[in-house]
Amino acid sequence: MTAIFLILAVFTVAGTAAAMGLRNAVHCVLALTVGFAGVAALYLQLDAQFVGLTQIMVYVGAVAILAVFAIMMTHSPTPVPMPAYSKRWALGGVVAAAVFAVLAWAICSSSAPSRTLPPQPDISVQQIGDALMHRYVLPLEIMGLLLTAALIGAVVIAMDRKEGIK
Amino acid sequence: MSSLQSYLLLSALLFSIGLAGALTRRNAILVLIGIELMLNAANLNFIAFWRFGPTPSKLTGIMFVIFSISVAAAEAAVGLGIILAAYRHSRTTDLDKMNSLKG
Numbered sequence: 001m002t003a004i005f006l007i008l009a010v011f012t013v014a015g016t017a018a019a020m021g022l023r024n025a026v027h028c029v030l031a032l033t034v035g036f037a038g039v040a041a042l043y044l045q046l047d048a049q050f051v052g053l054t055q056i057m058v059y060v061g062a063v064a065i066l067a068v069f070a071i072m073m074t075h076s077p078t079p080v081p082m083p084a085y086s087k088r089w090a091l092g093g094v095v096a097a098a099v100f101a102v103l104a105w106a107i108c109s110s111s112a113p114s115r116t117l118p119p120q121p122d123i124s125v126q127q128i129g130d131a132l133m134h135r136y137v138l139p140l141e142i143m144g145l146l147l148t149a150a151l152i153g154a155v156v157i158a159m160d161r162k163e164g165i166k
Numbered sequence: 167m168s169s170l171q172s173y174l175l176l177s178a179l180l181f182s183i184g185l186a187g188a189l190t191r192r193n194a195i196l197v198l199i200g201i202e203l204m205l206n207a208a209n210l211n212f213i214a215f216w217r218f219g220p221t222p223s224k225l226t227g228i229m230f231v232i233f234s235i236s237v238a239a240a241e242a243a244v245g246l247g248i249i250l251a252a253y254r255h256s257r258t259t260d261l262d263k264m265n266s267l268k269g
Contacts, residue, residue, distance in 0.1 A: 005169070005172060005173075009172075009176050012176070012180065013180070013183070016183045016184070016203055017183055019187070019199065020183055020184070020186060020187030020190075020191065020199075020200060020203070025195065025196060028196055029199070032203075035180075039180075039209075042176075042210060042213075046173070046214060046217040047217060047222075048216070048228055050232075051228055051232065051235075054231075054232065055209075055235065058238075058239050059202070059206070063239065063242045066242060066243065067195055067198075067199055070195050070246040070249060070250060071193075071195055073250060073253075074249065074250065074253040076257065076258075082192060082193065082259075084193070085190050085191065085192060086191070086261065086262055087262065089189075089190040091189075092189025093186055093189075096182045096185040096189060099181070099185055100179060100181075100182035103178035103181070104175060104178055107171060107175055107178060108175075117169060117170075117218060118217075118218070118219070118220065118222055121222040121223045122223070123228070127225065128228060131225050132229075136229055139229075139233060143237075146236070146237070147236060147240050150240035150243055150244050151240070151243055153244055153247070154243040154244045154246070154247035155247070157244070157247040157248055157250075157251050158246075158250040
Protein backbone atom coordinates (compact mmCIF):
# COMPACT_ATOMS: atom_id res chain seq x y z
CA MET A 1 0.00 0.00 0.00
CA THR A 2 1.70 3.14 -1.19
CA ALA A 3 1.30 6.79 -0.32
CA ILE A 4 -0.25 7.46 -3.74
CA PHE A 5 -2.94 4.87 -3.09
CA LEU A 6 -3.67 6.42 0.31
CA ILE A 7 -4.00 9.92 -1.13
CA LEU A 8 -6.27 8.71 -3.96
CA ALA A 9 -8.35 6.65 -1.56
CA VAL A 10 -8.85 9.63 0.74
CA PHE A 11 -9.86 11.81 -2.22
CA THR A 12 -12.29 9.20 -3.54
CA VAL A 13 -13.92 8.43 -0.22
CA ALA A 14 -14.16 12.11 0.73
CA GLY A 15 -15.71 12.99 -2.63
CA THR A 16 -18.26 10.21 -2.60
CA ALA A 17 -19.13 10.69 1.08
CA ALA A 18 -19.69 14.40 0.43
CA ALA A 19 -21.78 13.49 -2.64
CA MET A 20 -24.06 11.37 -0.48
CA GLY A 21 -24.03 13.67 2.55
CA LEU A 22 -24.35 17.29 1.41
CA ARG A 23 -27.74 18.97 1.49
CA ASN A 24 -27.59 20.94 -1.76
CA ALA A 25 -28.05 18.58 -4.71
CA VAL A 26 -25.79 20.57 -7.05
CA HIS A 27 -22.99 20.50 -4.47
CA CYS A 28 -23.54 16.74 -4.26
CA VAL A 29 -22.91 16.33 -7.99
CA LEU A 30 -19.80 18.53 -7.83
CA ALA A 31 -18.43 16.37 -5.00
CA LEU A 32 -19.39 13.32 -7.02
CA THR A 33 -17.12 14.40 -9.91
CA VAL A 34 -14.22 14.46 -7.43
CA GLY A 35 -15.08 10.91 -6.36
CA PHE A 36 -15.39 9.67 -9.97
CA ALA A 37 -12.07 11.32 -10.88
CA GLY A 38 -10.49 9.60 -7.87
CA VAL A 39 -11.76 6.22 -9.10
CA ALA A 40 -10.35 7.03 -12.56
CA ALA A 41 -6.96 7.79 -10.98
CA LEU A 42 -7.13 4.46 -9.15
CA TYR A 43 -7.70 2.73 -12.51
CA LEU A 44 -4.59 4.47 -13.84
CA GLN A 45 -2.73 3.32 -10.74
CA LEU A 46 -3.79 -0.26 -11.58
CA ASP A 47 -2.34 0.02 -15.13
CA ALA A 48 -5.77 0.19 -16.78
CA GLN A 49 -5.25 3.44 -18.70
CA PHE A 50 -8.03 2.87 -21.21
CA VAL A 51 -10.60 2.20 -18.49
CA GLY A 52 -9.42 5.23 -16.52
CA LEU A 53 -9.89 7.57 -19.47
CA THR A 54 -13.25 5.94 -20.27
CA GLN A 55 -14.28 6.54 -16.68
CA ILE A 56 -13.38 10.24 -16.98
CA MET A 57 -15.25 10.62 -20.27
CA VAL A 58 -18.38 8.69 -19.30
CA TYR A 59 -18.80 9.50 -15.62
CA VAL A 60 -17.15 12.89 -15.11
CA GLY A 61 -18.07 14.07 -18.58
CA ALA A 62 -21.51 12.63 -19.24
CA VAL A 63 -23.24 11.18 -16.18
CA ALA A 64 -22.40 14.12 -13.90
CA ILE A 65 -23.57 16.65 -16.52
CA LEU A 66 -26.75 14.61 -17.04
CA ALA A 67 -27.38 14.63 -13.28
CA VAL A 68 -26.84 18.42 -13.11
CA PHE A 69 -29.33 18.91 -15.95
CA ALA A 70 -31.87 16.66 -14.25
CA ILE A 71 -31.46 18.51 -10.94
CA MET A 72 -31.93 21.87 -12.63
CA MET A 73 -34.96 20.68 -14.62
CA THR A 74 -36.65 19.29 -11.52
CA HIS A 75 -35.80 22.22 -9.27
CA SER A 76 -38.92 23.92 -8.02
CA PRO A 77 -38.53 26.86 -5.65
CA THR A 78 -40.77 26.00 -2.75
CA PRO A 79 -41.13 27.98 0.47
CA VAL A 80 -40.22 24.89 2.51
CA PRO A 81 -37.16 23.16 1.01
CA MET A 82 -37.30 19.41 0.67
CA PRO A 83 -35.54 17.64 3.55
CA ALA A 84 -32.33 15.99 2.43
CA TYR A 85 -32.76 12.68 4.22
CA SER A 86 -35.71 10.34 4.47
CA LYS A 87 -37.57 9.78 7.71
CA ARG A 88 -35.87 6.46 8.35
CA TRP A 89 -32.34 7.56 7.52
CA ALA A 90 -30.92 5.87 10.63
CA LEU A 91 -32.19 2.49 9.46
CA GLY A 92 -30.57 2.97 6.06
CA GLY A 93 -27.30 3.99 7.66
CA VAL A 94 -27.34 0.90 9.88
CA VAL A 95 -27.99 -1.36 6.88
CA ALA A 96 -25.12 0.23 4.92
CA ALA A 97 -22.76 -0.07 7.90
CA ALA A 98 -23.75 -3.72 8.35
CA VAL A 99 -23.09 -4.42 4.67
CA PHE A 100 -19.67 -2.81 4.96
CA ALA A 101 -18.90 -4.81 8.09
CA VAL A 102 -19.79 -8.09 6.39
CA LEU A 103 -17.78 -7.23 3.26
CA ALA A 104 -14.75 -6.12 5.29
CA TRP A 105 -14.92 -9.28 7.38
CA ALA A 106 -15.08 -11.43 4.24
CA ILE A 107 -12.16 -9.56 2.65
CA CYS A 108 -9.99 -9.69 5.75
CA SER A 109 -10.61 -13.38 6.41
CA SER A 110 -10.18 -14.52 2.80
CA SER A 111 -6.92 -16.01 1.59
CA ALA A 112 -7.21 -14.73 -1.98
CA PRO A 113 -5.88 -11.21 -1.29
CA SER A 114 -2.51 -12.55 -0.14
CA ARG A 115 -1.28 -12.99 -3.71
CA THR A 116 1.54 -10.79 -4.98
CA LEU A 117 1.38 -8.27 -7.79
CA PRO A 118 2.15 -9.89 -11.17
CA PRO A 119 4.48 -8.04 -13.55
CA GLN A 120 2.99 -5.02 -15.25
CA PRO A 121 0.97 -6.10 -18.30
CA ASP A 122 1.73 -4.43 -21.61
CA ILE A 123 -1.76 -3.44 -22.72
CA SER A 124 -2.13 -1.15 -25.71
CA VAL A 125 -5.33 0.39 -27.03
CA GLN A 126 -4.70 -1.56 -30.24
CA GLN A 127 -4.94 -4.83 -28.31
CA ILE A 128 -8.21 -3.71 -26.71
CA GLY A 129 -9.58 -2.77 -30.12
CA ASP A 130 -8.50 -6.11 -31.57
CA ALA A 131 -10.19 -7.96 -28.73
CA LEU A 132 -13.38 -5.90 -29.16
CA MET A 133 -13.46 -6.54 -32.90
CA HIS A 134 -12.64 -10.26 -32.78
CA ARG A 135 -13.34 -12.13 -29.60
CA TYR A 136 -15.89 -9.73 -28.10
CA VAL A 137 -17.60 -8.56 -31.27
CA LEU A 138 -21.00 -10.07 -30.40
CA PRO A 139 -21.15 -8.43 -26.94
CA LEU A 140 -20.03 -5.17 -28.56
CA GLU A 141 -22.88 -5.27 -31.08
CA ILE A 142 -25.39 -6.16 -28.37
CA MET A 143 -24.08 -3.26 -26.31
CA GLY A 144 -24.53 -0.89 -29.23
CA LEU A 145 -28.10 -2.11 -29.68
CA LEU A 146 -28.76 -1.74 -25.94
CA LEU A 147 -27.37 1.81 -25.87
CA THR A 148 -29.44 2.82 -28.91
CA ALA A 149 -32.62 1.35 -27.44
CA ALA A 150 -31.93 2.88 -24.02
CA LEU A 151 -31.24 6.37 -25.35
CA ILE A 152 -34.28 6.35 -27.66
CA GLY A 153 -36.34 5.03 -24.76
CA ALA A 154 -35.03 7.75 -22.44
CA VAL A 155 -35.99 10.46 -24.95
CA VAL A 156 -39.45 8.93 -25.46
CA ILE A 157 -40.04 8.68 -21.70
CA ALA A 158 -38.83 12.21 -20.96
CA MET A 159 -40.68 13.75 -23.92
CA ASP A 160 -43.47 16.17 -23.05
CA ARG A 161 -46.46 14.94 -25.01
CA LYS A 162 -48.89 17.64 -23.97
CA GLU A 163 -47.10 20.39 -25.85
CA GLY A 164 -47.10 18.37 -29.05
CA ILE A 165 -43.33 18.00 -29.30
CA LYS A 166 -42.44 14.98 -31.39
CA MET B 167 -1.98 -5.71 4.56
CA SER B 168 -1.53 -6.60 0.93
CA SER B 169 -2.36 -4.22 -1.84
CA LEU B 170 -5.24 -6.18 -3.32
CA GLN B 171 -6.83 -6.24 0.11
CA SER B 172 -6.65 -2.47 0.39
CA TYR B 173 -8.27 -2.05 -3.02
CA LEU B 174 -11.05 -4.46 -2.04
CA LEU B 175 -11.63 -2.63 1.24
CA LEU B 176 -11.78 0.71 -0.57
CA SER B 177 -14.26 -0.77 -3.03
CA ALA B 178 -16.39 -2.14 -0.18
CA LEU B 179 -16.36 1.30 1.43
CA LEU B 180 -17.45 2.95 -1.84
CA PHE B 181 -20.24 0.40 -2.19
CA SER B 182 -21.44 1.07 1.36
CA ILE B 183 -21.38 4.84 0.82
CA GLY B 184 -23.45 4.42 -2.33
CA LEU B 185 -25.84 2.08 -0.53
CA ALA B 186 -26.21 4.52 2.37
CA GLY B 187 -26.98 7.31 -0.08
CA ALA B 188 -29.49 5.20 -2.02
CA LEU B 189 -31.25 4.22 1.22
CA THR B 190 -31.29 7.55 3.03
CA ARG B 191 -31.60 10.35 0.45
CA ARG B 192 -35.00 11.76 -0.46
CA ASN B 193 -34.10 13.23 -3.83
CA ALA B 194 -34.63 10.59 -6.53
CA ILE B 195 -31.68 11.89 -8.58
CA LEU B 196 -29.31 11.42 -5.64
CA VAL B 197 -30.63 7.89 -5.12
CA LEU B 198 -29.74 7.19 -8.76
CA ILE B 199 -26.27 8.64 -8.14
CA GLY B 200 -25.89 6.30 -5.17
CA ILE B 201 -26.61 3.37 -7.47
CA GLU B 202 -23.98 4.67 -9.90
CA LEU B 203 -21.50 4.73 -7.01
CA MET B 204 -22.27 1.09 -6.23
CA LEU B 205 -21.63 0.19 -9.88
CA ASN B 206 -18.34 2.08 -9.71
CA ALA B 207 -17.30 0.05 -6.68
CA ALA B 208 -18.01 -3.16 -8.62
CA ASN B 209 -15.92 -1.87 -11.53
CA LEU B 210 -13.03 -1.11 -9.18
CA ASN B 211 -13.26 -4.69 -7.93
CA PHE B 212 -13.14 -6.02 -11.50
CA ILE B 213 -10.03 -4.00 -12.29
CA ALA B 214 -8.30 -4.90 -9.01
CA PHE B 215 -8.92 -8.63 -9.48
CA TRP B 216 -7.82 -8.38 -13.12
CA ARG B 217 -4.56 -6.63 -12.20
CA PHE B 218 -3.74 -9.04 -9.38
CA GLY B 219 -4.95 -12.13 -11.24
CA PRO B 220 -2.67 -14.72 -12.82
CA THR B 221 -3.01 -13.56 -16.45
CA PRO B 222 -3.59 -9.81 -16.74
CA SER B 223 -2.60 -9.91 -20.42
CA LYS B 224 -5.90 -11.59 -21.30
CA LEU B 225 -7.91 -8.33 -20.99
CA THR B 226 -10.93 -10.00 -19.37
CA GLY B 227 -11.23 -7.49 -16.52
CA ILE B 228 -10.96 -4.54 -18.89
CA MET B 229 -13.69 -5.96 -21.14
CA PHE B 230 -15.95 -6.54 -18.14
CA VAL B 231 -15.51 -2.95 -17.02
CA ILE B 232 -16.01 -1.46 -20.48
CA PHE B 233 -19.33 -3.27 -20.89
CA SER B 234 -20.32 -2.52 -17.32
CA ILE B 235 -19.68 1.21 -17.85
CA SER B 236 -21.84 1.12 -20.99
CA VAL B 237 -24.69 -0.54 -19.12
CA ALA B 238 -24.32 2.01 -16.31
CA ALA B 239 -24.50 4.88 -18.80
CA ALA B 240 -27.66 3.45 -20.36
CA GLU B 241 -29.13 2.96 -16.90
CA ALA B 242 -28.36 6.55 -15.91
CA ALA B 243 -29.98 7.93 -19.06
CA VAL B 244 -33.16 5.85 -18.67
CA GLY B 245 -33.32 6.49 -14.92
CA LEU B 246 -33.06 10.25 -15.30
CA GLY B 247 -35.66 10.13 -18.08
CA ILE B 248 -38.04 8.27 -15.78
CA ILE B 249 -37.37 10.79 -12.99
CA LEU B 250 -38.15 13.66 -15.37
CA ALA B 251 -41.40 11.98 -16.44
CA ALA B 252 -42.38 11.34 -12.81
CA TYR B 253 -41.52 14.93 -11.93
CA ARG B 254 -43.73 16.23 -14.72
CA HIS B 255 -46.56 14.07 -13.36
CA SER B 256 -46.28 14.73 -9.63
CA ARG B 257 -44.22 17.98 -9.56
CA THR B 258 -41.76 16.58 -7.04
CA THR B 259 -38.66 14.39 -6.84
CA ASP B 260 -39.20 13.66 -3.16
CA LEU B 261 -39.36 9.89 -2.88
CA ASP B 262 -41.32 10.03 0.37
CA LYS B 263 -44.12 11.82 -1.51
CA MET B 264 -44.01 9.68 -4.66
CA ASN B 265 -45.76 6.78 -2.97
CA SER B 266 -48.74 6.03 -5.17
CA LEU B 267 -48.66 4.17 -8.45
CA LYS B 268 -51.87 5.71 -9.73
CA GLY B 269 -50.95 9.33 -9.05
